[in-house]
Amino acid sequence: MxxxxxxxxxxxxxxxxxxxxxxxxxxxxxxxxxxxxxxxFANAGQVSPGYSAPWAGPGVPFKSIRWLMMAHRPFVFWPLPDPHLWKWLWQMLENCTTPAYDRNKGRMVRLAEYSRDVLGDLRKETGITYDDRQQGTLQVFRTQKQLDGAALDIAVLKQYQVPYEVLDRDACVKAEPGLADAAHKIVGGLRLPGDETGDAFxxxxxxxxxxxxxxxxxxxxxxxxxxxxxxxxxxxxxxxxxxxxxxxxxxxxxxxxxxxxxxxxxxxxxYPVKGYSLTAAITDAARAPVSTIMDETFKIGITRLGDRVRVGGTAELAGFSRRLRAPRRETLEHSVTDLFANCCDVPGATFWTGLRPMTPDxxxxxxxxxxxxxxxxxxxxxxxxxxxxxxxxxxxxxxxxxxxxxxxxxxxxxxxxx
Missing domain, CATH: 3.50.50.60 (FAD/NAD(P)-binding domain)
Structure with missing residues (x-):
């Protein structure tokens, strides 16, 4: 055919x-x-089945209001006169229920777990390399409330038999030694040992x-x-x-x-959900992440890609705009320097944006x-x-x-x- x-x-x-x-x-x-x-071209670099979850979920409408008020906000909304945007937002709100979240996350984890396995088979069959690492990912929580809130995701991980580890502060530092100087800023983490990283480009x-x-x-x-x-x-x-x-x-x-x-x-x-990333050369490998860190507060991923660090995040609803906005860069810089100070050349980092095609569920x-x-x-x-x-x-x-x-x-x- x-x-x-x-x-x-x-x-x-x-x-x-x-x-x-x-x-x-x-x-x-x-x-x-x-x-x-x-x-x-320059996404966050994560192959993260365990973190596959819909943005639409219980409490998200109220959380999004709080995110909009943050100095380094993970969510940015431009109320454009675009009927496709408003229809998409309404459909997303309809998915902000517990039954919808469970159904949608189940679909996503099923496909993502399978995809990770297919990628592994491809790697074995062809020998393809792409700055890949198979060392898991770690979601770090800065507050006890965030750690307690992980229970909903953990329940789905259990349902689909996805390996996970709930770590205290010391265990987070053991998994990611570069967090040592920032240990006092976190209370714990959720580690998914089966997740991977790599340069998608x-x-x-x-x-x-x-x-x-x-x-x-x-x-x-x-x-x-x-x-x-x-x-x-x-x-x-x-x-x-x-x-x-x-x-x-x-x-x-x-x-x-x-x-x-x-x-x-x-x-x-x-609908396009605009994301941003920084790509910075590592200047001190001992201070850099081993794999991927998910900064739960700012919804930012910090990933080791060979001799570089990729910092990716932010959800901006701005239509098809490709404008690089300075405040978004400041948020990415804040997250990586706050958790991994002096690990990489942040001032010299390449700043990029891309349009992520998001469905309501x-x-x-x-x-x-x-x-x-x-x-x-x-x-x-x-x-x-x-x-x-x-x-x-x-x-x-x-x-x-x-x-x-x-x-x-x-x-x-x-x-x-x-």
């Missing part, structure tokens, strides 16, 4: 890889000059090169203008390089997915649509890197007529009544 994949980020490239491995003839189209140049570029050698065609610098349809089938994709045709089509355009299929009558509940949209030959693999939010390999494998199985290794029926767009 000839397959056209729209999007060359980590999700599009993993989709192409597993489709090619299943024997399909695959072409990837992307407007960028290389793979992984959008949201996959390096991974995407390397896997794209491997896929090309395996026969996948990549059409870069090619803008997608519109998807063409006739009745219940897609007949082609109009691009800046002409009309491209295939037997089946995969949409993996992240935050840009809804706009592309809206003319087809598909209303994908995906946190779960990506994977699988069939109302068009018989159009498939979706999009809407991964902050977890595209965590879920990429599993999502690509599940999609390839669905398109190949093979039953995926995990339950997948509740991952498709039909859960939104479409």
């Amino acid at each position: 000839k397959v056209l994949v729209l999007g060359g980020g980590v999700v599009g490239v993993t989709s192409a890889w597993y489709l090619a491995q299943a024997g399909h003839e695959v072409t990837v189209v992307d407007r960028q000059p290389e793979a992984g140049m959008e949201t996959s 390096k991974f995407t570029q390397t896997l794209a090169s491997m896929a090309a050698k395996a026969g996948v065609t990549f059409l870069y610098n090619t803008k997608i203008k519109q998807i063409l349809a006739d009745g219940g089938r897609i007949t082609g994709v109009e691009t800046s390089g002409g009309v491209l045709t295939a037997d089946s089509y995969v949409l993996s355009l992240g935050s840009f997915s809804p706009g592309v299929v809206r003319p087809l009558g598909l209303d994908l509940p995906i 946190g779960t990506p949209i994977i699988g069939r649509t109302g068009y018989e030959n159009l498939f979706l693999n999009t809407g991964h939010g902050t977890l595209g890197w965590t879920m990429a390999c599993g999502s690509g494998r599940v999609l390839a199985d669905i398109m190949s007529g093979k039953k995926p290794d995990i339950a997948y029926e509740d991952l498709n767009v039909f859960r939104y009544g479409q």
